[in-house]
Amino acid sequence: MTTETERARRSVFGSFLRTVRRDKLALGGAVGLAGISFVAIVTPWVIGYDPSTTNLALMLQPPSMEHPLGTDRYGRDILLRIVVGARTSLFVASLGVGIATVIGVALGSISGYYEGVVGESIMRVADTVFAFPALLLALSLVAVLGQHQYNVIVAVGIVYWPIFARITRGSVLSVKQKDFVQASQSIGERDYRIIFGEILPNVTAPIIVQATISLAVAILLESALSFLGLGVPPPDPSWGRMLAESRDFMTQAPWWTIAPGMAIVVTVLSLNFVGDALRDALDPQQEDMLEDER
Amino acid sequence: MYRYVLKRLAQYVPVLIGVSVIAFLLVHVLSGDPVRTMLGTGATEEQVEHVRTQLGLNAPLHVRYLSWLAGVLGGDFGRSIMSGESVSSLILTTLPRTLWLAFGAAVLSIGIGIPAGVVSAVHRYSKWDYGATLLAFGGISIPNFFLGIVLILLFAEHLAWLPSGGYVSPLADPVEGFRRLILPWIALGTALASIVMRMMRSSLLEVMNDQYIETATAKGLTRDLIRNKHAIANALIPTVTIVGLNVGYLLGGAIVIEEIFAIPGFGQLTLNAVLNRDFVVLQGVLLVTAFLFTSVNFIVDLVYAYLDPRITYE
Numbered sequence A: 001m002t003t004e005t006e007r008a009r010r011s012v013f014g015s016f017l018r019t020v021r022r023d024k025l026a027l028g029g030a031v032g033l034a035g036i037s038f039v040a041i042v043t044p045w046v047i048g049y050d051p052s053t054t055n056l057a058l059m060l061q062p063p064s065m066e067h068p069l070g071t072d073r074y075g076r077d078i079l080l081r082i083v084v085g086a087r088t089s090l091f092v093a094s095l096g097v098g099i100a101t102v103i104g105v106a107l108g109s110i111s112g113y114y115e116g117v118v119g120e121s122i123m124r125v126a127d128t129v130f131a132f133p134a135l136l137l138a139l140s141l142v143a144v145l146g147q148h149q150y151n152v153i154v155a156v157g158i159v160y161w162p163i164f165a166r167i168t169r170g171s172v173l174s175v176k177q178k179d180f181v182q183a184s185q186s187i188g189e190r191d192y193r194i195i196f197g198e199i200l201p202n203v204t205a206p207i208i209v210q211a212t213i214s215l216a217v218a219i220l221l222e223s224a225l226s227f228l229g230l231g232v233p234p235p236d237p238s239w240g241r242m243l244a245e246s247r248d249f250m251t252q253a254p255w256w257t258i259a260p261g262m263a264i265v266v267t268v269l270s271l272n273f274v275g276d277a278l279r280d281a282l283d284p285q286q287e288d289m290l291e292d293e294r
Numbered sequence B: 001m002y003r004y005v006l007k008r009l010a011q012y013v014p015v016l017i018g019v020s021v022i023a024f025l026l027v028h029v030l031s032g033d034p035v036r037t038m039l040g041t042g043a044t045e046e047q048v049e050h051v052r053t054q055l056g057l058n059a060p061l062h063v064r065y066l067s068w069l070a071g072v073l074g075g076d077f078g079r080s081i082m083s084g085e086s087v088s089s090l091i092l093t094t095l096p097r098t099l100w101l102a103f104g105a106a107v108l109s110i111g112i113g114i115p116a117g118v119v120s121a122v123h124r125y126s127k128w129d130y131g132a133t134l135l136a137f138g139g140i141s142i143p144n145f146f147l148g149i150v151l152i153l154l155f156a157e158h159l160a161w162l163p164s165g166g167y168v169s170p171l172a173d174p175v176e177g178f179r180r181l182i183l184p185w186i187a188l189g190t191a192l193a194s195i196v197m198r199m200m201r202s203s204l205l206e207v208m209n210d211q212y213i214e215t216a217t218a219k220g221l222t223r224d225l226i227r228n229k230h231a232i233a234n235a236l237i238p239t240v241t242i243v244g245l246n247v248g249y250l251l252g253g254a255i256v257i258e259e260i261f262a263i264p265g266f267g268q269l270t271l272n273a274v275l276n277r278d279f280v281v282l283q284g285v286l287l288v289t290a291f292l293f294t295s296v297n298f299i300v301d302l303v304y305a306y307l308d309p310r311i312t313y314e
Helices: A002-022 A024-046 A078-113 A117-130 A134-145 A149-175 A179-186 A191-202 A204-227 A239-249 A254-282 B002-030 B034-039 B045-054 B061-073 B087-122 B127-141 B144-158 B174-208 B211-218 B223-245 B247-260 B266-275 B279-307
Strands: none
Touching (some): A117 A149, A134 A204, A134 B002, A149 A204, A191 A204, A239 B144, A254 B127, B002 B061, B002 B279, B087 B127, B087 B223, B087 B247, B174 B223, B223 B279, B247 B266, B247 B279, B266 B279
16 A cells, blocks of 8 residues: 555656656746745844834835845835745745645545535535635634634635535545445445545645645735735734735835735746646646636 | 526525525624624623623524524614614625626626637647736736736826726716726736636637547538637637636625725725624625625526536436
8 A cells, every 4th residue: 555655646746847847837936936935934044133123214215235125114124024924925825725735635535435414514514615705704714713823824724625625525536436445445444544545645636736726826815815904913024914015105115015016926926837737747637726716 | 407406406505504604603603792892892791781682692592593594584684883884785885886896807807818718729839829828827826906006006106097996886977987997807807817718728629629529520611610610619618607606706806906996895895894893794795795606606507507418417
């Protein structure tokens, strides 16, 4: 069993690497993503000063050698705040999508493996969550739970688990019919061993693809929440909130508005390029899954 | 077909019930005590208790849910905690503005996305295809609020071609109404146009690989004729479905777009309810949005099944 799982994993990675080599957009996306993650993780430790330090003598400076992306109304360096904001965005989005993946895969495999009342009920709950637009549901959850970074993460997890449940269920339903699963069932293998040992390793590909695309959408969601004033609370810098704060000054200091906006675009674009390449590499069946989700 | 409708109804109705339960629970259980929110921190215990009894909040949860649901079904969504206005009249005033916004954005996305998708599929791997695909990637990657701000900066502030916001009903003053809606439509519709373009491209390519196309070729029809007369029509079905599936995105996006362009619509009502913790309004908004979204999907599914005979009605 281990060998089979390992082979599946190796081929997932191998075919992704082959696609990246072929596809320039995917390469760009992968490089961009690696760069952003590196900067987000490392830079805040390397630079000595606090991105929240204000200096009114330097307010609304246009881009210069000293401040490559200019300063905001409190004289804070915009580049620095973008870099630290990357950390917030990536942290919230990846933890939220992680939660969504775990819940969705668990419920989806239960629902697919045990068809009937249990399976159907789980999917009706998923449908119900799906009936609310992502932004509206996330806003309501944060309003009700309270504005805190962890509640934003929880909201992302709750909003996106149904898509993982649907994908997992669909894959489980088809894998379940395969001979090797039926063979295990007939020799009396336990259910959880069949699910974890034999079925799940075979549905990893679509889940990885969906997780990448969901990360892109989750970053958009987090920045929209922050933009509306209900995302990660201050003083942690956040791209969405920077954009919101800059709005009153956008004619005077357009760099303040453009910089965080472009940071979001570049990050989300990179994720979408990578997600698309992963889909081509791993999962040709699943074209345009993205559409269901926004 | 009859059985298929029943089957979809069996999914649709539980979702509607689930939606009402979530909207109810979110507000009555998770948000703490609405009476304290309503009366503020200065209220005494007796006052709170009095209002609770008055509003029937001391009854068991399921009784409260059923009486609330009965009210909702009769069009009574309660009164706003902040302004005391009736929630149903707030919804009725604001919703048409948002429907103008969402409808226009949907039309725009179809008008741009479908021709672009056809060109991309017909000239596959050409520079047109790459260009359109790249633009579509950009379209789904740019946050609609950032696009909106850039549009204002460019077309309202810098070039001064269009107003930067506000709402005039297109029925009252068509010219001014549309002028004010153009930028919001673009800001909201761009992502959807990109999705439509990609869907149209892939579904047209798929249809052109189908066997009946081969049969038609064998009968001597040219590829162009087959494409224009048959394939595009078939490829349109899943593409238009995608627009239906994204009604939720349009309604959610309206929250952001209306904030940027100062449109006093349903999205603004939603945002204010959230920011002011006006849970009675929020409840109504959640219900109406989910009801609209679910119903559109239900209808789209039935139309799809009707148009595409390959769907089995089991």
